[in-house]
Amino acid sequence: MKTLAELQAIRDKARKEINLREENPDAIRVMVGMATCGIAAGARPVLNALVEETGKRNLTNVTVTQTGCIGLCQNEPVVEVLVPGQDKVTYINVDAEKAIRIVNDHIVNGNVVSEYTIGTAIK
Amino acid sequence: MRELSLNVLDIVQNSITALSLLTTVAVYENTAEQKLRIEVTDTGKGMTEEQVQNVVDPFFTTRTTRSVGLGVPLFKMAAEQTGGSFEISSVLGSGTHLAADFVTSSIDMPPLGDINSTISVLIRMNPHIDFIYTYETGGQSFTLDTRELRTMLSDVPLDNPDVMAWIDEFLTENTNELKNSK
Numbered sequence: 001m002k003t004l005a006e007l008q009a010i011r012d013k014a015r016k017e018i019n020l021r022e023e024n025p026d027a028i029r030v031m032v033g034m035a036t037c038g039i040a041a042g043a044r045p046v047l048n049a050l051v052e053e054t055g056k057r058n059l060t061n062v063t064v065t066q067t068g069c070i071g072l073c074q075n076e077p078v079v080e081v082l083v084p085g086q087d088k089v090t091y092i093n094v095d096a097e098k099a100i101r102i103v104n105d106h107i108v109n110g111n112v113v114s115e116y117t118i119g120t121a122i123k
Numbered sequence: 124m125r126e127l128s129l130n131v132l133d134i135v136q137n138s139i140t141a142l143s144l145l146t147t148v149a150v151y152e153n154t155a156e157q158k159l160r161i162e163v164t165d166t167g168k169g170m171t172e173e174q175v176q177n178v179v180d181p182f183f184t185t186r187t188t189r190s191v192g193l194g195v196p197l198f199k200m201a202a203e204q205t206g207g208s209f210e211i212s213s214v215l216g217s218g219t220h221l222a223a224d225f226v227t228s229s230i231d232m233p234p235l236g237d238i239n240s241t242i243s244v245l246i247r248m249n250p251h252i253d254f255i256y257t258y259e260t261g262g263q264s265f266t267l268d269t270r271e272l273r274t275m276l277s278d279v280p281l282d283n284p285d286v287m288a289w290i291d292e293f294l295t296e297n298t299n300e301l302k303n304s305k
Contacts, residue, residue, distance in 0.1 A: 001300070002293040007275040010286055014279040034248070036193045039133045040124050044237075044244055051247065055284050066248045 028062045028107055029082040030054075035069030041076035042095060049096035050079070053103040062107060075118065081106055091116045126236025127161065127225075130198045134163055134221070135245055137194060140185075141167025143218065145253045145270075146245075150238060152227075152260040159225040159235065170213040178211060198223055205229035239294040242267065246290060250282035258298060265297040 032038065032047045047064065054062045072078050075092035079102060082088050089112050091102060098116055105111045114120050124130050131148060138146045143165035151160040170178065177183040179199050184192030199209040202223035213219040225232060242256045246269060253273070257266045267290070269281060276286060 002289060002296055004271060004275050006289060007272060007286070010283070010289060011276045011279045014283050014285060034132075034136065036133050036197065039129050040197075044129065044132060044240060047244060047248075048240065 024061060026061060026084055028059075028084070029080075030062060030064045030102075030107070031067040031080040031082070032064070033068070033070060033072075033076055033078040034066035037069055037073035038076045038078065041073075043077040045096045046077045046079065046094050046099045049099040050103060053100050054107070057103070057108065059103075059107065062103075072118070075122070083107075083110075090118045092118045092121050124197060124201065124233070126234050127159075127201065128236035128238040128241040130194075130201060131161060131163065131238065132241040132244060133194045134198055135165075135241075138163065138165035138167050138219070139249055139252070141165060141169070141219065143167035143252065145255070147255040147257070148242065148245075149257040150235065150259065152235075152258075154227070154261065157226060157228040159227050159232075160222060161225075162220070162222045164218065164220045166218045169215040169218050171215050175211060175213045179209075195221075201225075201233055204231040239291070239298060242294060243287065243291055247282050247287055250280050256294075258301065260301050261304070263301050263304060265301065267293060267297075 030050055032043050032050065034043050034047070047066065050064045054064060067080070070078060072092065077094045079091045079094045079099065080088055081091070081102065089106065091098070091113070094102070094116065098113075102113055102116065105113050124133070135146055135148065145166045147162070147164040149162040151162075153159070178195050181193055181196040195211070202209045202225055206226040206229050207224040209221070209223045211219065211221040238258070242254065246254055253269045255266060255268045257264055272281060272286070272290070279286065281287070281290075
């Protein structure tokens with residue numbers, strides 16, 4: 001069973017590592033819509049997939065956060081990717097699988113997954 | 124909502140918006156009596172009498188962007204369509220409490236779903252505020268209190284990946300323990 005004492009070891013380990021996530025102006029922000037509409041459409045597994053994939057790849061310059069309803073309820077789950085110095089990219093109807101591809105193609109390799117963006121997908 | 128844990132995730136967003144610093148989520152399962160009770164208690168800014176009465180109305184919201192708010196009405200509907208009940212009370216300036224009772228044998232009973240994932244997402248996305256989560260089934264229970272975790276961790280944030288992994292395992296282990304001992 002997990003014990004609270006184990007957290008001390010985690011604390012000591014974490015203190016040795018420099019936390020790159022904090023106050024990093026070059027951080028890539030990934031925002032998941034988590035209002036009623038987003039949650040109902042499946043935002044939670046999308047968020048989990050994003051956190052898991054960025055964690056697995058140790059992408060310390062990426063912050064995954066949640067946002068409210070942006071008025072695209074019919075296209076939820078919506079994921080917005082903000083790379084500093086570039087235009088914001090809005091992905092619609094995202095699921096866990098698409099989320100992983102967004103991390104791999106867009107965030108890691110810099111290629112926007114245009115087939116999932118609002119501009120393409122809605123046509 | 125496909126599962127009740129998603130309703131909970133949605134409802135607690137209201138608490139966070141109301142600037143609750145300590146939010147309690149409790150799930151009480153009584154399989155013998157076929158009952159399930161979900162309670163959410165926050166220490167947010169609370170609501171006026173009038174707001175409490177209006178909050179179950181889908182066309183009431185504190186948002187200014189549009190005039191629809193479905194979080195509370197959907198949760199209430201989920202409880203009532205099983206033959207259960209829903210109550211909400213609030214004290215302006217000190218917090219809001221809501222409780223939903225479900226009859227689990229009802230054909231309209233949604234699954235509780237992955238409640239641990241809901242708790243995990245809430246902590247991960249809001250590492251600066253506290254949550255208490257209690258899960259009770261078969262007369263036994265366990266509690267996760269982020270204030271206790273914070274004491275052990277001191278300056279290390281709750282959303283540290285290793286801490287989150289510990290929280291996820293803690294929730295899974297304890298849930299399985301309770302389910303297996305039934």
